[in-house]
Amino acid sequence: MDIKKTPKKLNVKEKYRLMTRDLAWEPSYRDEKEIYPYVDYEGIKVHDWSKWEDPFRLTMDAYWKYQAEKERKYYAIIDAHAQNNGHLNVTDARYLTAIKLFLQSISPGEYASHRGFARVGREFAGVGPQVACQMQSIDEIRHAQTQVHAMSNYNKFYNGFKDFANQRDRIWYTSVARSFFDDAMSAGPFEFLIAIGFSFEYVLTNLLFVPFMSGAAYNGDMATCTFGFSAQSDEARHMTLGLECIKFMLEQDPDNIPIVQKWIDKWFWRGCRLLTLVAAMMDYMLPKRVMSWREAWNIYGVENGNALFRDLARYGIKPPMHWDDVEKSIDHTSHQIMLGLYQWKFGTAFHSWTPTASDIEWLKEKYPTTFEKYYLPRWEYAIAQKENGGEYNNFGLPKLCQVCQLPTLFTEPDDPTQLCHRETDYEGEKYHFCSDGCQHVFEQEPEKYVQAWLPMTAMMQEPLKGDLAAWMEWVSLEPTAAGEYANSEDKANFEKWRKQVSTD
Amino acid sequence: MQIDVQTVNIEQKNQTFSHLKKRFGDKKIPSRYQEASYDLQAEENLHYRPTWAPEQELYDPNLSKIRMNDWYDLKDPRQFYYSTYTLNRAKQQETMESNFKTVESLNLIEGMPDPVLAVAQDLLIPLRHANYAANMNNTLVCGYGYGTVFTQPCVYHAMDNLGIAQYLSRLGLMIGDVESLEAAKQDWMDSDAWQPLRRSLEDLMCVRDPVEVFIKQNFVLDGLLYPLVYQRIVDQNLVEQGGSGISILTQFMTNWYLESKRWVDSVIKTMASESAENKAVLEEWIDSAANHFTSVLLPVAGLAVAGNQADELVSEAHDELLQRAKKAGLFK
Numbered sequence: 156m157d158i159k160k161t162p163k164k165l166n167v168k169e170k171y172r173l174m175t176r177d178l179a180w181e182p183s184y185r186d187e188k189e190i191y192p193y194v195d196y197e198g199i200k201v202h203d204w205s206k207w208e209d210p211f212r213l214t215m216d217a218y219w220k221y222q223a224e225k226e227r228k229y230y231a232i233i234d235a236h237a238q239n240n241g242h243l244n245v246t247d248a249r250y251l252t253a254i255k256l257f258l259q260s261i262s263p264g265e266y267a268s269h270r271g272f273a274r275v276g277r278e279f280a281g282v283g284p285q286v287a288c289q290m291q292s293i294d295e296i297r298h299a300q301t302q303v304h305a306m307s308n309y310n311k312f313y314n315g316f317k318d319f320a321n322q323r324d325r326i327w328y329t330s331v332a333r334s335f336f337d338d339a340m341s342a343g344p345f346e347f348l349i350a351i352g353f354s355f356e357y358v359l360t361n362l363l364f365v366p367f368m369s370g371a372a373y374n375g376d377m378a379t380c381t382f383g384f385s386a387q388s389d390e391a392r393h394m395t396l397g398l399e400c401i402k403f404m405l406e407q408d409p410d411n412i413p414i415v416q417k418w419i420d421k422w423f424w425r426g427c428r429l430l431t432l433v434a435a436m437m438d439y440m441l442p443k444r445v446m447s448w449r450e451a452w453n454i455y456g457v458e459n460g461n462a463l464f465r466d467l468a469r470y471g472i473k474p475p476m477h478w479d480d481v482e483k484s485i486d487h488t489s490h491q492i493m494l495g496l497y498q499w500k501f502g503t504a505f506h507s508w509t510p511t512a513s514d515i516e517w518l519k520e521k522y523p524t525t526f527e528k529y530y531l532p533r534w535e536y537a538i539a540q541k542e543n544g545g546e547y548n549n550f551g552l553p554k555l556c557q558v559c560q561l562p563t564l565f566t567e568p569d570d571p572t573q574l575c576h577r578e579t580d581y582e583g584e585k586y587h588f589c590s591d592g593c594q595h596v597f598e599q600e601p602e603k604y605v606q607a608w609l610p611m612t613a614m615m616q617e618p619l620k621g622d623l624a625a626w627m628e629w630v631s632l633e634p635t636a637a638g639e640y641a642n643s644e645d646k647a648n649f650e651k652w653r654k655q656v657s658t659d
Numbered sequence: 660m661q662i663d664v665q666t667v668n669i670e671q672k673n674q675t676f677s678h679l680k681k682r683f684g685d686k687k688i689p690s691r692y693q694e695a696s697y698d699l700q701a702e703e704n705l706h707y708r709p710t711w712a713p714e715q716e717l718y719d720p721n722l723s724k725i726r727m728n729d730w731y732d733l734k735d736p737r738q739f740y741y742s743t744y745t746l747n748r749a750k751q752q753e754t755m756e757s758n759f760k761t762v763e764s765l766n767l768i769e770g771m772p773d774p775v776l777a778v779a780q781d782l783l784i785p786l787r788h789a790n791y792a793a794n795m796n797n798t799l800v801c802g803y804g805y806g807t808v809f810t811q812p813c814v815y816h817a818m819d820n821l822g823i824a825q826y827l828s829r830l831g832l833m834i835g836d837v838e839s840l841e842a843a844k845q846d847w848m849d850s851d852a853w854q855p856l857r858r859s860l861e862d863l864m865c866v867r868d869p870v871e872v873f874i875k876q877n878f879v880l881d882g883l884l885y886p887l888v889y890q891r892i893v894d895q896n897l898v899e900q901g902g903s904g905i906s907i908l909t910q911f912m913t914n915w916y917l918e919s920k921r922w923v924d925s926v927i928k929t930m931a932s933e934s935a936e937n938k939a940v941l942e943e944w945i946d947s948a949a950n951h952f953t954s955v956l957l958p959v960a961g962l963a964v965a966g967n968q969a970d971e972l973v974s975e976a977h978d979e980l981l982q983r984a985k986k987a988g989l990f991k
């Protein structure tokens with residue numbers, strides 16, 4: 156070797172290859188199977204790991220530099236937000252329900268992604284995907300942390316934030332998101348990537364983040380919308396990783412195609428069920444609305460989805476199995492979920508409410524074929540009960556779907572007057588589902604889903620045995636955090652503080 | 660609506676989140692490190708067992724022989740969460756960037772005596788593969804360890820190791836272009852001096868106890884390697900022989916080792932003080948790995964110094980490591 160010779164100019168791709176790919180070596184003292192024990196069992200065949208195209212070429216020094224720049228800006232803004240009582244800039248305190256739900260459900264999901272990507276960043280037998288996944292792992296802990304820090308200031312003034320850690324593990328509705336991420340993490344490394352990297356980050360992320368972040372911007376929540384902006388370039392990297400991983404699997408071996416298709420079918424459905432909570436947020440929880448769930452779906456679901464699956468068709472991948480059922484549900488789910496949350500509001504660490512007259516006008520306009528016909532009468536009934544001094548509560552426990560863990564409150568795809576309910580017998584037990592989609596997921600892997608922790612079942616068992624007060628204590632649910640928004644401390648305080656401002 | 664709210668005097672409801680209040684009381688506002696680290700990992704009601712190992716839990720403290728009543732005792736004295744971590748590293752990489760520029764503009768590499776460059780090539784450049792193994796090992800600890808305060812610094816440590824491998828690669832490109840990296844890889848794969856280390860790292864990559872991996876990689880191997888290679892061979896021997904340029908380009912590694920060993924030592928100390936059983940396990944791991952890696956590193960040191968001096972340097976590093984172990988409450 157010729158020391159001290161003038162280095163040639165390397166192009167970015169070659170340089171990145173040397174800086175990452177070239178670091179690994181083929182083990183000769185130990186078998187690859189001992190080092191990567193989980194890479195085969197899902198049946199995905201990889202013949203050549205070096206065919207992996209690096210979705211982004213970021214060396215660590217560049218990563219530190221860019222990310223530190225973003226961190227500095229982010230914390231400067233949320234510090235100022237805290238110092239200036241920025242929380243009083245939100246449209247009104249109803250908005251907080253959206254971010255309480257976010258902190259209780261989505262931030263723990265960011266954390267789970269962080270751990271999941273660390274695992275697959277170790278389990279893949281190729282250095283290309285290893286490094287890409289590790290980078291996503293470290294990004295995801297960033298997201299979890301910046302979200303907690305953004306919410307920390309809201310927690311100082313409002314109910315419903317402070318117990319998010321305990322509620323992540325115990326309260327009933329958070330198990331929708333928890334079971335989703337637990338499902339992905341307990342799957343093998345390739346399925347994890349299809350679940351989170353592809354289905355969630357690539358196909359569905361715009362339906363989660365765009366609504367939340369523009370909702371935050373529209374409603375004066377600088378802290379959350381700053382988080383959204385700051386995470387955007389991370390998300391862009393995650394999306395390219397998601398797309399690269401699916402193409403890699405499909406190109407490695409034709410036998411991979413049916414396996415990947417099965418996962419796409421499953422995770423698309425799982426993701427859409429999770430997103431019904433976002434649908435309720437968009438249509439009901441934002442005092443100032445961005446767009447309806449239907450409109451968001453048309454843009455980010457249908458348009459983007461069609462383009463994507465047209466592109467994947469050349470590999471023999473078909474659009475997700477239950478796509479039509481999702482499409483049929485779009486004009487219904489937000490209303491169904493919000494009515495559900497409202498009737499079980501004594502058991503949620505956020506407030507809900509009946510739509511106001513102007514809300515109702517908006518909903519009629521956005522859902523001309525469904526809202527007035529199917530859901531307005533139920534809201535009117537709830538409003539009338541309130542006006543008569545009563546309360547619209549359902550103290551019967553919701554029956555939860557064994558797979559998505561939402562209450563079985565959805566209707567038949569082709570008949571909005573019929574509640575949809577499916578059941579399957581497995582090893583002498585009966586299991587209940589909200590839909591064909593969830594039943595299908597169960598039947599592919601019953602031995603997995605029978606293990607699901609169902610919060611309602613847990614509530615009826617030892618040691619709670621159906622005692623509501625004991626349950627509330629166990630899930631750290633204080634009565635001030637739950638119930639009707641109109642009677643809440645959050646509302647009273649927010650209005651009092653705002654009045655102080657305007658009279659000062 | 661933008662309103663001037665700075666002057667409003669409003670009373671706070673909560674000083675902090677309940678899980679932090681439970682741990683630290685609510686007299687003091689918790690730090691951002693505490694908010695970012697404690698109790699973030701799901702603890703209860705895990706839904707499904709891993710399909711890759713159904714005997715395990717999704718987060719499973721029993722993957723390790725080490726037992727902790729509370730894994731959140733293992734806090735990082737540097738209090739690194741993502742933001743403080745990246746800000747620190749960004750500053751360090753700025754320094755390294757200007758170090759690379761200095762070395763380039765002063766033609767320090769060209770002016771360096773050949774024996775110094777030969778040591779840099781033979782000893783330092785192959786180490787980038789060892790850093791890759793350390794990256795993988797720390798990624799495993801982050802993935803499968805228990806409790807965020809223990810696992811979080813491991814993803815940072817993993818990425819740091821990747822960063823170090825990349826700094827070494829740049830050094831290689833400076834001293835001998837792509838051929839430098841090729842020759843180093845050849846050495847790593849075939850030359851006698853490197854085989855014991857490569858074999859040991861392949862062995863370590865088969866270990867699945869996250870704490871065992873943590874101890875053997877971050878405490879034992881790095882605790883021998885960095886004092887030996889960077890503190891002694893580079894910063895003393897090579898500098899004396901006109902290799903200051905090399906020392907400037909490995910400044911990150913030297914500082915990083917000093918910084919991160921505070922964290923590693925503190926983790927070990929806390930684990931050791933937890934129970935006699937932990938102490939015994941840690942002593943067994945450290946004792947066997949320290950002896951093993953000392954002998955593994957001997958031929959590596961031999962690439963830079965003569966045999967008897969290599970012996971001396973390696974055994975100094977070994978003593979230093981045992982001193983650290985003693986300070987952490989072990990072997991007494």
Ligand SMILES: [Fe+2]
Pocket residue numbers: 265268294295298
């Ligand atoms: Fe994220």
Ligand SMILES: [Fe+2]
Pocket residue numbers: 428556557558559560561588589590593
């Ligand atoms: Fe379901």
